[in-house]
Amino acid sequence: MQQLNSFRVRGTTVSLNQAESAPEDAARIVPVAKGEDGLELPVTSFAVGGLLDSLVAVGAKGVSGETARVLIDGQLYVSVGLGSADEIDDEAVRRAFGAAARSLSGVEEAAVSCEFGTRPVVEGLLLGGYSYQGLKSSDSPSTPAAVTVVGADPEEFEHAVAVAESVNFARDLVNTPADFLYPVAYAGIIEDLAQEWKNDISLNVKVIEGDDLWKQGFGGIVAVGGGSEHAPQLVHVSYDGGGNKRVALVGKGITFDTGGISLKPGAKMEDMISDMAGSAAQLAAVVAAAKLKLPVRIDAWLPLAENMPSGSATRPGDVITHYDGTTSEILNTDAEGRLVLADAIARACEDTGDGTPDYLIEAATLTGAQLVALGNRTAGVMGSDEFRDTVAEIGREVGEPAWAMPLLEEHEEEIKSPVADIRNVHNARTGGMSFAGLYLSRFVPEDVEWVHLDVAGPAWNGGSAYGYTPKRATGAPARTIIETLTRIADGQL
Ligand code: BES
Numbered sequence: 007m008q009q010l011n012s013f014r015v016r017g018t019t020v021s022l023n024q025a026e027s028a029p030e031d032a033a034r035i036v037p038v039a040k041g042e043d044g045l046e047l048p049v050t051s052f053a054v055g056g057l058l059d060s061l062v063a064v065g066a067k068g069v070s071g072e073t074a075r076v077l078i079d080g081q082l083y084v085s086v087g088l089g090s091a092d093e094i095d096d097e098a099v100r101r102a103f104g105a106a107a108r109s110l111s112g113v114e115e116a117a118v119s120c121e122f123g124t125r126p127v128v129e130g131l132l133l134g135g136y137s138y139q140g141l142k143s144s145d146s147p148s149t150p151a152a153v154t155v156v157g158a159d160p161e162e163f164e165h166a167v168a169v170a171e172s173v174n175f176a177r178d179l180v181n182t183p184a185d186f187l188y189p190v191a192y193a194g195i196i197e198d199l200a201q202e203w204k205n206d207i208s209l210n211v212k213v214i215e216g217d218d219l220w221k222q223g224f225g226g227i228v229a230v231g232g233g234s235e236h237a238p239q240l241v242h243v244s245y246d247g248g249g250n251k252r253v254a255l256v257g258k259g260i261t262f263d264t265g266g267i268s269l270k271p272g273a274k275m276e277d278m279i280s281d282m283a284g285s286a287a288q289l290a291a292v293v294a295a296a297k298l299k300l301p302v303r304i305d306a307w308l309p310l311a312e313n314m315p316s317g318s319a320t321r322p323g324d325v326i327t328h329y330d331g332t333t334s335e336i337l338n339t340d341a342e343g344r345l346v347l348a349d350a351i352a353r354a355c356e357d358t359g360d361g362t363p364d365y366l367i368e369a370a371t372l373t374g375a376q377l378v379a380l381g382n383r384t385a386g387v388m389g390s391d392e393f394r395d396t397v398a399e400i401g402r403e404v405g406e407p408a409w410a411m412p413l414l415e416e417h418e419e420e421i422k423s424p425v426a427d428i429r430n431v432h433n434a435r436t437g438g439m440s441f442a443g444l445y446l447s448r449f450v451p452e453d454v455e456w457v458h459l460d461v462a463g464p465a466w467n468g469g470s471a472y473g474y475t476p477k478r479a480t481g482a483p484a485r486t487i488i489e490t491l492t493r494i495a496d497g498q499l
């Protein structure tokens with residue numbers, strides 16, 4: 007067993023500092039765009055005579071994701087493509103500066119300017135510069151570039167840093183292999199970090215584990231964690247920023263999903279280290295909310311378990327009792343996320359004397375059906391009609407594509423079980439994402455505005471890096487949740 011609470015493997019990213027002008031030797035990062043008559047320089051800072059011609063000469067076109075390097079009078083210029091000159095929005099800027107940060111290998115010092123807005127520039131750099139090297143023992147890791155940000159709005163700079171650092175924190179957690187990040191280690195990391203950060207942000211962490219989970223009625227969490235040597239945990243992280251809104255956050259925290267007795271096929275099973283990405287995004291969101299001092303009350307509930315097959319694992323056919331008393335027939339132990347989430351949702355929405363939360367935001371790498379329906383990058387969003395649509399729209403605005411999906415009437419019949427209140431899977435190969443959403447809806451009280459984000463695809467990038475999205479863990483849907491919290495705190499929702 008690995009050492010407890012070891013969180014020694016972190017990703018790295020560029021380091022930023024603010025200044026009024028670029029240091030002499032720093033490489034100049036210059037955004038370029040694709041105009042009607044070819045390459046354009048949409049902003050003039052850092053521009054020198056001959057720059058545009060030199061870039062054209064090395065083949066720069068200004069298309070999104072493109073980078074090029076030229077030397078003029080001994081000064082290095084790195085161009086980054088924004089795409090079409092008449093379609094430059096925040097996302098184009100984030101992507102261009104993300105690609106810029108990724109292209110800085112061998113560059114020690116660089117400088118950027120903030121004409122396109124401090125937030126997208128800074129977010130793009132910190133998110134795009136992220137790289138996870140894991141536990142390689144041989145290579146000495148190269149130091150990421152130091153980037154001077156010129157002309158930043160200091161408040162926007164702080165905001166962007168808080169958001170990006172939180173997202174990178176979620177990425178670190180998701181990227182950490184499951185032999186380091188198992189439930190008790192994960193809970194320990196959260197407790198240790200809350201302690202370490204206590205002078206800056208005030209987070210309250212409580213962990214429910216062992217017999218207490220069973221005694222308090224968390225039958226889903228106990229059933230899913232039962233097959234593993236690593237005991238399940240339910241972590242409660244709260245932040246009280248005042249204000250008159252209460253938000254509950256719930257995130258799936260399966261530290262590894264083998265499928266259990268309904269064992270998954272071997273191919274790509276290693277990607278199931280990402281099955282705790284929902285919980286990591288929720289954690290990132292509370293941390294960001296606390297750093298941004300959002301005037302809102304947040305309670306995050308993170309059910310952590312490892313889904314393993316063993317002599318003590320849950321069997322197909324077992325009937326479990328969830329936290330709210332609902333009984334469920336387990337027909338497939340690989341549909342485990344909904345089981346731990348149902349308990350956590352019921353607990354998060356419980357009225358313990360001061361009412362239920364106003365909003366419930368829940369995030370999970372819940373179904374392969376999400377990938378079938380919407381592909382690798384677009385989250386499926388279910389929940390209360392209006393709030394669901396709002397959150398899907400926010401996702402698209404922040405650059406975490408998301409699309410509203412319905413809960414289906416026909417599943418109301420299909421969720422019935424002959425031996426329990428409900429069953430955990432239905433008997434069809436269609437609509438699997440919506441069926442899982444319907445399962446969760448059974449645990450949300452009528453008066454709570456809720457949203458369920460299925461990020462099975464978006465949380466993990468199995469392909470190459472693009473824009474500000476690195477390989478492996480992406481951090482999604484943390485920025486969607488942070489922006490939603492910001493608007494709730496502002497009174498905009
Ligand atoms: N963790 C998986 C879903 C998943 C699949 C996440 C691919 C990321 C990438 C989830 O627990 C699962 O196994 N779901 C099953 C449900 C089925 C048994 C009803 C699935 O989607 O196959």
Ligand code: MN
Pocket residue numbers: 263265339340341342343
């Ligand atoms: Mn599963």
Ligand code: ZN
Pocket residue numbers: 260263281340342343371372
């Ligand atoms: Zn799973």
